[in-house]
Amino acid sequence: MSVIWLTADLHFCHYKEFIWGPRGFDSVEQMNEAIVSNWNELVKPEDEVFVLGDIMLKDNEKGIELWNRLVGNKHIILGNHDTPVRTELYKQCPNTIVEGYGYMLKYKHQLFFLSHYPSLTENYDREEPLKKRIINLCGHVHTDDKFHDFDKSLIYHVELNAHNNRPVTIDQVYEDIKNRLNEEE
Numbered sequence: 001m002s003v004i005w006l007t008a009d010l011h012f013c014h015y016k017e018f019i020w021g022p023r024g025f026d027s028v029e030q031m032n033e034a035i036v037s038n039w040n041e042l043v044k045p046e047d048e049v050f051v052l053g054d055i056m057l058k059d060n061e062k063g064i065e066l067w068n069r070l071v072g073n074k075h076i077i078l079g080n081h082d083t084p085v086r087t088e089l090y091k092q093c094p095n096t097i098v099e100g101y102g103y104m105l106k107y108k109h110q111l112f113f114l115s116h117y118p119s120l121t122e123n124y125d126r127e128e129p130l131k132k133r134i135i136n137l138c139g140h141v142h143t144d145d146k147f148h149d150f151d152k153s154l155i156y157h158v159e160l161n162a163h164n165n166r167p168v169t170i171d172q173v174y175e176d177i178k179n180r181l182n183e184e185e
Helices: 028-042 060-069 084-091 170-184
Strands: 004-007 048-051 073-077 096-100 102-107 110-115 134-138 155-157
Touching: 004 170, 028 060, 060 084, 073 102, 084 096, 096 102, 102 170, 134 170, 155 170
Parallel strands: 004 048, 048 073, 073 096, 110 134, 134 155
Antiparallel strands: 102 110
C-alpha cells in the first residue's frame, strides 16, 4: 500500500547560508545530499509525494539531477522560486506531475488544501468537527515550528525545517493536528 508524503522548500542548489545553515549543514552540497538520502530512506517507489514549492534555485541542471534521484510519484505545487523555465523542466522529469499553485487533497474524509504559501481556509467554522473543516498544508516561511501559523487558521507547515529535513506522512500530519486541537480544548 502506498503512503502519502508531504514536504516543501527543498531549495536544491540554493548556495546562501541562511538556507542550509539553520538546517544544520556546513554547505549547500551537504544539504543537497542529505535531502536526497533522507527522502530515499523513507519514500518507496510506489508512494505519492507532494512537494509544496521551491524545488531548487540557481543551478537548474544540478537541481533537476538531484530531483530525478528522488524516488516516488512526485507532485509539485508551485512556489515563488518555481519559475516558468523551471516548471517546464519539471514537466519533463519522470514520475513528476506539476499540479499548479494549489491542490485539494481528500484523505480519509478530511480535506487538505496544499499550497506553497500559508493560506486561510477557515470560514467561521472553528466550532465544527475537524472533518468538516479544511486544513492548509504549506511551506514558504522556512520555520522549524510546524504550527507557526496555527493561531491564524488550520495551517500546518510541512517544510524541511519543521521536520528534521525529511518528508512527513499525511497520517503524521493529521495526528499532530488532532493532538494540537485536543490540547487547546
